[in-house]
Amino acid sequence: MQTSPLLESLMESLRCLPGVGPKSAQRMAFQLLQRDRSGGMRLAQSLTRAMSEIGHCRDCRTFTEEEVCTICSNQRRQNSGQICVVESPADIHAIEQTGQFAGRYFVLMGHLSPLDGIGPNDIGLDRLEERLASEKVNEVILATNPTVEGDATANFIAEMCGMYGVMASRIAHGVPVGGELEMVDGTTLSHSLAGRQQIKF
């Protein structure tokens, strides 16, 4: 027997979050009610605003509530002439944290997957083609995931870049830094051998 329908519906709603099952949902609901009601209210407001106001950037398709995101509208980044193509907005976060890239991005929001009916226009390649045609782009860095679909998508975009005379490059795949060679799988090791670079003195 339940004491509160509202509490039940809160637990049920919390389960839309990834990785949250019945037990975690219960723990979250009780924690908020017992100790952090103001946090719960703030979360509700953030959710409402984010779900209704966040759309996609006109230029790079990442999440933003503006028409053009802060990275795309940054003059210094526009001047760099580099576009890094990634599969999801989370990848932008990851790359930004390295502090190594000062160009702009293009977010596919997925990858080519003909079997699922996902073609070039579904991942925004028509928009990328417009940008290659209209903007001054020196290099397109392909940072899609190192999966079969990610590689296929990268090759497709590289061909497209070729048609516009833009250099395309693929990020290096190999042994992770700090990893141990004997723990690395064979495919990664093959990539790391094939992608070896001469040591220059």
Added chain:
Amino acid sequence: MQTSPLLESLMESLRCLPGVGPKSAQRMAFQLLQRDRSGGMRLAQSLTRAMSEIGHCRDCRTFTEEEVCTICSNQRRQNSGQICVVESPADIHAIEQTGQFAGRYFVLMGHLSPLDGIGPNDIGLDRLEERLASEKVNEVILATNPTVEGDATANFIAEMCGMYGVMASRIAHGVPVGGELEMVDGTTLSHSLAGRQQIKF
């Protein structure tokens, strides 16, 4: 560099949930934005209603949006004359799932802790005393946690019950069903020996 202040504030707010760090918050925010905006909106509504409308039951102090919760207002449960004292509303869920108890509850929302300044009235024992004095109660089952504080709280309430001529009982502590004896800690095993019961034929 961030692309969206709203997205940032959503990630920050999600961290008020227990067990959610920066990485999980990011994953949750992207999942909701990419795949389940309607779920996110439902969650926001449930949160707003739950945080503002859920209070405590007048009789048992559990969470409810009514004045008296459905368990306390159930006539059959009132007739049983049993009150089970627990530390938190989550304990009610756990006991209800056994289907073994058909009485009512009393939720302390904590336990006695003199060092932290938590005395009898802070855990609602004045209200429990009123109930013992005014209602027909046959038995108070003490189901506080088997910790030092939980035991002390149980003893305190048992004494109070004695003053009103109400029988007080403590739930059994011992080897968990399905557990292995050699894995059980010494204190639990002592409890399980001290609480042994004669096998009757």
